[in-house]
Amino acid sequence: MTAVLTRELDHEILEVKLNRPDRFNALNEEVIGSMIDIFKGLNRDRNTRVVILTGEGRGFCSGADLRAEDSQAGSVPGTEGMSDLGYVYKYQEYLAEMILAIHDCDKPVIAAVNGAAAGGGLSIAAACDIRIGSEKSKYGAVYIKTGLSGCDVGSSYFLPRLMGLSAATELMLTGRVIDAHEAQQLGLISRVVAPESLLDEALATAKEIRSNSEYGVWMTRKGLRTNLDAPSLRHAMEVENRQQVLGYFSGCMEEAMASFQERRPPQWKKL
Numbered sequence: 188m189t190a191v192l193t194r195e196l197d198h199e200i201l202e203v204k205l206n207r208p209d210r211f212n213a214l215n216e217e218v219i220g221s222m223i224d225i226f227k228g229l230n231r232d233r234n235t236r237v238v239i240l241t242g243e244g245r246g247f248c249s250g251a252d253l254r255a256e257d258s259q260a261g262s263v264p265g266t267e268g269m270s271d272l273g274y275v276y277k278y279q280e281y282l283a284e285m286i287l288a289i290h291d292c293d294k295p296v297i298a299a300v301n302g303a304a305a306g307g308g309l310s311i312a313a314a315c316d317i318r319i320g321s322e323k324s325k326y327g328a329v330y331i332k333t334g335l336s337g338c339d340v341g342s343s344y345f346l347p348r349l350m351g352l353s354a355a356t357e358l359m360l361t362g363r364v365i366d367a368h369e370a371q372q373l374g375l376i377s378r379v380v381a382p383e384s385l386l387d388e389a390l391a392t393a394k395e396i397r398s399n400s401e402y403g404v405w406m407t408r409k410g411l412r413t414n415l416d417a418p419s420l421r422h423a424m425e426v427e428n429r430q431q432v433l434g435y436f437s438g439c440m441e442e443a444m445a446s447f448q449e450r451r452p453p454q455w456k457k458l
Contacts, residue, residue, distance in 0.1 A: 191221035192243070196386075199236035200393045201229075208244025213252035214307050216262045216278075219285045226288035226296075233457075236401065237393040238292070240315060241299040241386070247324065250306025251282070253333075282307060286341045289314040295396055295408055299389040300324040300376065305364070306339070313345035316408065317392065318376040320367040321385045326375060327364035328355075337362070348415065350374045400439040400455040406430040 192204045203225055205212035212218075229235055242248055252258075260274040261267045263281045289296060289311060298304075298315035305327040312318050312326075320326075328346060331337035337359035346355035350373040358365070367379045380388045396404055410430055417423040434440065438456050446453035 189221075190215070190217040191225060193225060196239065196390055197394065199234060199397055200390065201232075201235045201238050203238055203240045205240075205242040205248055207252075208242075208246070210252055211246030211249035211303060212242040212244070212308070213249045214282070214285075215252045216258065216281070219281055220264075222285045223281075223288045226285075226292045229292050229294050232294075235294055236397045236404070238294050238296045239299055239386070239389045239393055240289075240296055240311070241389070242301055244302070245323075246302040246308075247298075247300045247304040248308025248311055249303055250308050250329070282340050286310055286314050290341070290412075293405060293408070295393075295404060297389050297392055299385050300326075300367075301382065301385055303327070303364075305329050310340040310342055310345065313349060313375075314341060319385065319389050319392065320370060320376040320379050321382040322367055322379055323382050324367045324370070324376075324379075325364050326367075326370045327362065328358045329362045329364065331359065332362040346375075398452075400437070400442075400453070401458050402434055402437045402439055402455075405458070406434060 188206065190206055192202075192206045194202050194204075196202045203222075205218060207213060207215075207218065229238065258278070260269045260271075263274065263277050266274045266277045269277065295317070296315040298312040298318045300312055300318060300320040302321070302323060303325045304312045305325070306329050309326055309328055328337060328342055330339040330342065342359060346359065349355075350358075354373050357363070365373070367376065370376045371379050378388075410426055413426050414423040417426070437458075442453050442455060
């Protein structure tokens with residue numbers, strides 16, 4: 188069975204689906220490696236504008252597969268012959284590389300959270316640009332339940348920014364699992380939809396994004412990612428100024444004005 192599936196849902200819209208339903212899409216070395224390859228490869232993919240990330244079956248992703256039988260030195264690239272210490276550290280870096288690949292992908296990524304997003308699964312969802320949750324979805328920063336730190340694979344970066352420090356601290360210190368409606372109230376997901384409507388809602392959002400210019404979507408995402416850590420308003424506006432000036436020479440503004448005057452959809456030039 189292929190651990191991660193991809194298919195074109197619509198023109199320029201790609202679905203990436205975790206495919207270990209019997210393990211609630213838990214992460215093993217095959218899933219992690221496939222995700223890294225897919226999301227790094229998307230940076231060179233001119234045929235994809237938007238990505239929808241979801242899970243097969245009843246789970247989105249239940250985090251690391253703690254019962255993976257093939258988890259040993261050599262199962263992660265570059266760990267052949269390593270001690271347990273070296274292998275475990277490299278495995279942790281491998282997980283982190285997957286989260287970074289999603290976060291750094293230059294295509295907008297919509298998480299269609301169909302079930303439990305726990306531990307590393309929550310970090311995967313948090314690394315995406317937009318999160319839409321099924322009414323059956325659940326969310327848990329459960330890292331602390333392993334006896335280790337509650338800070339893992341980006342959780343201490345993403346969660347305070349998404350829901351505020353106090354709420355993130357509570358979830359990370361308790362390991363409490365929350366339902367979709369509480370996740371929306373806290374700002375973790377943008378909206379809650381019926382399970383049977385989840386993919387349609389995600390696809391509709393992807394189409395709305397696709398309808399905008401390639402330059403505009405690319406730079407908006409870059410600006411948001413960059414200015415999330417901006418040290419001041421002035422720094423943030425300097426980034427914005429450069430994006431707008433560069434965009435002026437893309438021809439997109441002229442097309443936007445012409446299409447408005449001619450009452451037709453804009454025909455954007457590709458980059």
